[in-house]
Amino acid sequence: MPNNTSFLKILQTETKRWISEGIISSEQKDKILELYPAEAAAGSEKKKKNVHLPAIIIGMAAVLLCVGIILFYAANWKNMPPVVKIVQVFILLFSTYGAAYYFLAVNEGHRALGRAFLMIGMVAFGAGITLTAQIFHISAHPTNGVLAWALGVLIMSWVARERWGYYLAMVLLFVWNSWEFAQYGNPNYIFILFIIVLFATFYNSKDKVGSVFMFFMFMLWFYQVNGYWFNKEIFGTDFEVAGPVFAFLHIPFGVVLVGLGMLGDKNKTLEATCKIMRVFGWIFIFGPLVGFSWPLDLETNYLTFNKESIPFTIEYIVLIAMAGGTLILLAKKNIKIVLLAAITAFSLVMLVLPMGHKSTLMITTHLGLLALMFGMLYSSYITAEDNEIERVMGFVFFVMLISLKGVGFFSMGIASASGNFYIAYCLGFIIFATVCFLINQVLGILVGREEKEFPVIIINAVCAIMGFLIIYALSFKLENQNSVFNAQAIVLVMLFLFLFMALGLYLYLWTISPEKLILSLSAIVFFCSAFVLFISGPSISWVIYSLIFNILLFVFIGVLIYYSTRVNSKALANLAIAAFMIHITTRYFDVFWDLLSGAALFLITGALGLAGGWLLEKNRRKLLQRIADSEQHITKGSE
Amino acid sequence: MKPFSKKAFIAVVIAQALVLCFMIGKRVFILKTGTKVLLQCEPVDPRSLFSGDYVILNYKISSLSGDLFIDKADSLKKNDTVFVALGKDKEGKFWEAKAASSDRDALNKKDYPVVIRGTVKDPIFLGINIRYGVESYFVPQYEGLEIERELSQASVEISIAGSGESGISRLFLDDREVNFY
Numbered sequence: 001m002p003n004n005t006s007f008l009k010i011l012q013t014e015t016k017r018w019i020s021e022g023i024i025s026s027e028q029k030d031k032i033l034e035l036y037p038a039e040a041a042a043g044s045e046k047k048k049k050n051v052h053l054p055a056i057i058i059g060m061a062a063v064l065l066c067v068g069i070i071l072f073y074a075a076n077w078k079n080m081p082p083v084v085k086i087v088q089v090f091i092l093l094f095s096t097y098g099a100a101y102y103f104l105a106v107n108e109g110h111r112a113l114g115r116a117f118l119m120i121g122m123v124a125f126g127a128g129i130t131l132t133a134q135i136f137h138i139s140a141h142p143t144n145g146v147l148a149w150a151l152g153v154l155i156m157s158w159v160a161r162e163r164w165g166y167y168l169a170m171v172l173l174f175v176w177n178s179w180e181f182a183q184y185g186n187p188n189y190i191f192i193l194f195i196i197v198l199f200a201t202f203y204n205s206k207d208k209v210g211s212v213f214m215f216f217m218f219m220l221w222f223y224q225v226n227g228y229w230f231n232k233e234i235f236g237t238d239f240e241v242a243g244p245v246f247a248f249l250h251i252p253f254g255v256v257l258v259g260l261g262m263l264g265d266k267n268k269t270l271e272a273t274c275k276i277m278r279v280f281g282w283i284f285i286f287g288p289l290v291g292f293s294w295p296l297d298l299e300t301n302y303l304t305f306n307k308e309s310i311p312f313t314i315e316y317i318v319l320i321a322m323a324g325g326t327l328i329l330l331a332k333k334n335i336k337i338v339l340l341a342a343i344t345a346f347s348l349v350m351l352v353l354p355m356g357h358k359s360t361l362m363i364t365t366h367l368g369l370l371a372l373m374f375g376m377l378y379s380s381y382i383t384a385e386d387n388e389i390e391r392v393m394g395f396v397f398f399v400m401l402i403s404l405k406g407v408g409f410f411s412m413g414i415a416s417a418s419g420n421f422y423i424a425y426c427l428g429f430i431i432f433a434t435v436c437f438l439i440n441q442v443l444g445i446l447v448g449r450e451e452k453e454f455p456v457i458i459i460n461a462v463c464a465i466m467g468f469l470i471i472y473a474l475s476f477k478l479e480n481q482n483s484v485f486n487a488q489a490i491v492l493v494m495l496f497l498f499l500f501m502a503l504g505l506y507l508y509l510w511t512i513s514p515e516k517l518i519l520s521l522s523a524i525v526f527f528c529s530a531f532v533l534f535i536s537g538p539s540i541s542w543v544i545y546s547l548i549f550n551i552l553l554f555v556f557i558g559v560l561i562y563y564s565t566r567v568n569s570k571a572l573a574n575l576a577i578a579a580f581m582i583h584i585t586t587r588y589f590d591v592f593w594d595l596l597s598g599a600a601l602f603l604i605t606g607a608l609g610l611a612g613g614w615l616l617e618k619n620r621r622k623l624l625q626r627i628a629d630s631e632q633h634i635t636k637g638s639e
Numbered sequence: 640m641k642p643f644s645k646k647a648f649i650a651v652v653i654a655q656a657l658v659l660c661f662m663i664g665k666r667v668f669i670l671k672t673g674t675k676v677l678l679q680c681e682p683v684d685p686r687s688l689f690s691g692d693y694v695i696l697n698y699k700i701s702s703l704s705g706d707l708f709i710d711k712a713d714s715l716k717k718n719d720t721v722f723v724a725l726g727k728d729k730e731g732k733f734w735e736a737k738a739a740s741s742d743r744d745a746l747n748k749k750d751y752p753v754v755i756r757g758t759v760k761d762p763i764f765l766g767i768n769i770r771y772g773v774e775s776y777f778v779p780q781y782e783g784l785e786i787e788r789e790l791s792q793a794s795v796e797i798s799i800a801g802s803g804e805s806g807i808s809r810l811f812l813d814d815r816e817v818n819f820y
Contacts, residue, residue, distance in 0.1 A: 086663065090656065097652045105645050121652075128659045133777075136666040137693075137807040140758075140772020152655045159647045184718055233716070 008036055022453075055112040062116035066123040070130075082135040089128040096121035104160065118162055122153045126172075143183070146176040154194075158201060163210075166201055170213060173198070177221070187228035191221050203269055211273040219280070229311040238308035240299040244355065245312040247291060248303075250284040251347040252319040255340050257281030259326030262335055275389060282393045285343060286372065290401060292355075293365035294408065295490060301354040313351075320348055336383050339375045346371075359490045363497065370501075373398045374439050381447045381454060399462050402436050405429060406466040410473060420482040423545065424491065426470050427533040428484075431498045433470075434526045437463040438505035445513055460518075461572075464560060467525065468579050471556055475549040475583070476590070483537035495533070502526060517566060521559040528552050553583055561623075568627045577620050584612075669806045673798035674753050676725055676734040677811075680793050692783040693775045696795055700725070700736045700755075701774075702766040709740045715762045721769060722803055724751030733794065743803070756803030773797050773807050779819050 015029040024032075069092070096117050103114030126149040132138070133145055150172035157165025173194050180186040195217050202210030226246060230237055258281035265274035300306065304313045323344045327337045346368055353360050376394035380387035406429055413425030440459035447454035484495065506526075509519055532548055560576035563569075680696045700723060705712035707723075715721070724746045726737040734753070740746050746754050761768040773795065796809040810817045 089659070093656060093659075094652070097648075101645070101648060105643070105648070125655045125659075128655075129662065132659060132662045132666070134693075135777075136663075136670075137773065137776050138662075138666065139693075139775035140770070140804075148658060152651075152658065156648075156651050156655070159651050160643050186718075 008033075011036070058112045058116045062119050065120050069120070069123055069127050085131055085135065089124065089131055092124045093121060093128060096124055100160070115162060115164070118156070118160055119164055119168070122156055122165060122168060125149060125152050141184075143176055143179045146172055146179065150176055150194075154197070161205070163205060163207060166198060166205075166207070166210060167213075170198055170210070170217070174217065174220075177224075181224055181228075185228070187225050188221070189225065191224075192218070195221060206269045208269055208272050211270055212276060215273050215276060226312075226315075235311050236308060237311060238299070241303055241306050241356075242309035242312050244292065244298060245303050245309045245316060247288040248347070248350055248355065249312060249316040249319055250288050251350070252316065252323040252344060254281040254284030255323040255344050255347070256319060256326050257284065259323070259330050259337075259340060263326075263329055263333065278389050279393065282376070282390065282397075286369075286393075286397045289365045289369045289372065290397075290404060292361060293369060295358055295362060295412075295488070297358070298356040298361070301356040301360075303354075303356045304351050316347075316351055320344060320351065323347070336379065339379045342375060343372070359493055362490055362494055366494065366497075369401060370435065370439060373401065373436075374443065377443050377454075378446060381443075381452050382450055395458055398436070398440075398459055402433060402459070402462050402466055405432055406470060410470065418480070420480055421484070421487055421491075422478060423474065423481045423536045424484040424487055424533065426474050427529045427536075428491070428495055428498075429470050430467060430525070430529040431495065431502060431533070433463045433467055434502045434522065434529075435498050435505065437522055438502060438509060441509055441513065441518070442505065445509070457569075461575075464572075464575070468553075468556060468560075471549060471553050472579075472583065472586070475546065475553050475586070477542050478545045479542045480538065481536050481540065481545070484533055499530060518563060521563055524559065525552070525556055528555070550583075550587065557583065565623065565627060565630075568630050570624050570627055573620070573623055573627060577616065577623075581616065666806055669800045669804060670798045670808050673800045673805070675796055675798055675808065676753060676755075677732065678795050678797060679733045680795055692780050693777045694783050696774050696776055696793070698771075698795075699733075700769070700771075702768050703736055703739055704766055707736055707739045708767075709738055709745050710742060712739075712762075712767060715741065715759050715767060717759055717762065719759045719762075721757050721759055721767075722746055722754050723757060723769065723771075725753045725755060725799075726751075753799060754803050755797075755799050755805050771797075771805055773805050776807060776810050782819065 012033065015024065015032060018024045019026055019029055100114050100118035100121055103110045103117060108114075129145045129149050133142065138145075150169050153165055153172060154169040156162070157169055173191070177188050177191045180188050195214055198217075199211065199214040202214060229235055230239055230242060230246075232238065257277045261274040261276075261278035261281060263274075264270040265278070267274070303309060304316060306313070323340075327341055327344060330337045330340070350364060350368075353364060355361050355364065373394065376390050376397070380391035380394055409425045409429035409432070413419065413422040416422065416425060437460065440456055440463070444454045444456040485492065506519065506523060510516070513519060528548075529552070532545075532552075536545070557576055557580045560572060560579065564572035564576055678698045678700065680698045703723065708715075719741060721739055721741050722743045723736050724738040725734040727733070728735045738746060738751060743754070755771055757769040757771040759767060760770045776795070792813055794811045794814075795807055796811070797805045798808045799805045
């Protein structure tokens with residue numbers, strides 16, 4: 001038997017992957033790991049040995065001493081002449097560094113003590129700088145003092161290879177940078193050099209935490225510099241023009257982050273940093289698309305190549321070039337780049353299109369979003385690389401997209417000219433949600449062909465819930481509804497775009513999908529919604545709308561209940577029954593609120609509720625039992 | 640871990656000590672060799688985390704009218720460097736601003752022998768706010784408020800080097816020098 005704790009660590013990681021790919025079961029994994037009890041025991045022993053109490057106490061004592069030194073000189077003791085204070089600081093400086101030198105270079109048996117004295121020495125240097133400022137009342141550009149302190153600490157840490165010194169230097173440089181920017185409005189371009197130097201030192205010392213901090217420092221610097229470029233007096237930038245450009249350039253920036261993250265994530269030191277970069281990268285790609293996929297009135301049609309957004313246009317171009325470079329590096333390492341290349345090309349198209357024009361903005365962002373959702377989920381299942389991040393984020397983004405669009409369309413419907421286009425917006429969402437639903441089915445089939453399982457249930461459930469909520473919102477009294485043909489041109493453009501997309505997807509799925517049932521059921525809801533959307537107008541009475549949408553709601557719930565029995569899903573059945581209850585309760589109160597007096601209403605409701613609840617529960621249990629029996633029957637059949 | 644270079648360690652320690660010496664030496668040089676001027680001021684008391692209690696000093700020369708500027712004052716932006724020529728007031732006790740410019744050479748040494756360097760804090764319409772680096776006076780803990788309470792008229796003696804750089808040498812309250820040590 002091998003005797004190797006690192007082998008056990010690898011085995012623990014790999015067995016988890018084998019379970020997710022269906023190679024072994026979780027019981028088999030436990031049996032395999034039980035074969036190596038010695039390694040497991042050695043691993044936990046090693047972990048126990050790493051806790052070194054004296055070092056912890058010395059470290060804490062050093063921190064207390066450092067804080068004490070700062071507070072002592074900050075108090076500016078009366079009756080202590082400045083000369084005495086200066087002499088004290090030099091004595092402190094030389095004695096602490098001297099002690100550090102002794103314990104680190106001469107008598108190396110007490111390394112922890114040496115490191116503690118080294119840290120105190122670095123703080124003593126800072127105390128000396130602040131004391132000099134205090135004695136001579138120096139207040140001109142105090143940030144220079146912090147910079148001098150930071151540089152002294154950085155150089156000493158580099159010479160002594162002291163990790164905690166690097167952290168102190170990082171904190172001081174952060175304070176210096178923030179102070180320079182906040183008080184003097186200095187963009188501090190030079191700060192990037194310090195970030196690079198610190199990152200290199202953390203990387204060389206295999207410091208994972210330091211590397212992560214450097215990424216966040218870089219992001220801080222990025223937004224600081226870009227924030228400075230919004231200064232109209234210096235750069236002539238107008239926020240209303242440059243703001244959207246700054247948002248869109250996050251897309252190629254996201255590609256760079258994801259690409260670099262993929263390049264470095266096999267490196268143990270950079271693993272955590274690279275994962276964080278990938279997460280940020282995908283958020284940067286998704287964020288601007290979803291943020292601008294609304295009918296916004298932007299300042300001008302041509303946002304890029306505009307004199308009011310010059311710095312950001314240049315930055316956009318540079319980032320696209322960097323994205324291209326990253327793709328080349330990825331291709332050289334045989335990492336698949338189709339999705340990232342498509343996103344880069346898309347961002348290039350966005351650079352040259354008049355993205356300030358409402359129709360262009362809406363069409364581009366919506367098509368981009370749907371393509372992104374499909375691309376992220378498809379590539380995360382099909383490629384061999386570790387794409388867990390892309391997989392999870394793909395689902396999160398898809399769910400967010402559908403939910404945000406539902407809430408957004410509903411809100412726009414209410415806000416639209418006193419709610420005159422309420423039906424148009426709400427049914428418009430149903431059509432959009434249908435497209436999302438169909439894309440999900442396509443993914444399920446294409447991934448299934450690669451003999452992998454795609455969880456279609458997630459997006460199906462979100463579409464079902466949002467669909468129900470929207471139709472439910474439509475089932476109330478609706479008056480003065482305008483025809484969708486009177487809406488802005490962009491609304492009609494988007495509607496027809498999604499209608500044709502949905503029809504195209506239905507035709508495609510009808511030819512390739514073995515499962516026609518769900519397509520047929522969803523088509524009922526889709527075509528009913530589309531029909532009502534186009535016939536709605538001022539000539540239609542609210543009674544007609546009410547009838548149509550309440551029937552549609554019953555149809556929708558019926559579809560869900562029927563489908564739950566076909567796929568043997570208890571969760572879906574419970575959800576459908578809950579939806580049914582909500583609908584019935586709402587309609588009951590709608591009808592009887594004005595007809596009955598307060599007390600009578602509640603008494604009758606209570607009695608009906610008890611009877612109805614008992615009946616419903618009986619039928620729900622029958623339904624669930626039927627599902628459970630059906631599951632057992634399937635299990636016995638397969639055995 | 641690789642052992643560090645002992646020589647480099649010692650060199651860095653000495654360098655840090657030299658940095659402190661340089662800071663102290665430069666200040667002492669300005670205070671010893673610079674021109675002494677007395678400025679009238681008004682204080683407010685905040686607290687600095689690292690340096691302790693200090694009194695913010697605001698001088699009459701901290702806000703200048705645009706008319707005093709030899710060149711165009713309306714083109715001045717925040718953080719621009721300016722030079723202010725000082726001369727004694729009518730009573731001959733305090734010094735006040737006589738002229739100002741963003742260009743040192745515009746203030747010739749013959750007409751304006753004492754020039755202090757400052758940074759534009761706020762170029763506002765009614766007056767240009769300038770910071771000279773002598774706006775903080777560090778006091779022992781809890782002494783700042785006491786000074787402010789006793790105060791009726793504060794004045795500060797500053798020392799100005801030939802380059803325009805300045806430093807506080809003494810603080811006076813009602814013509815009495817304030818000394819904590």
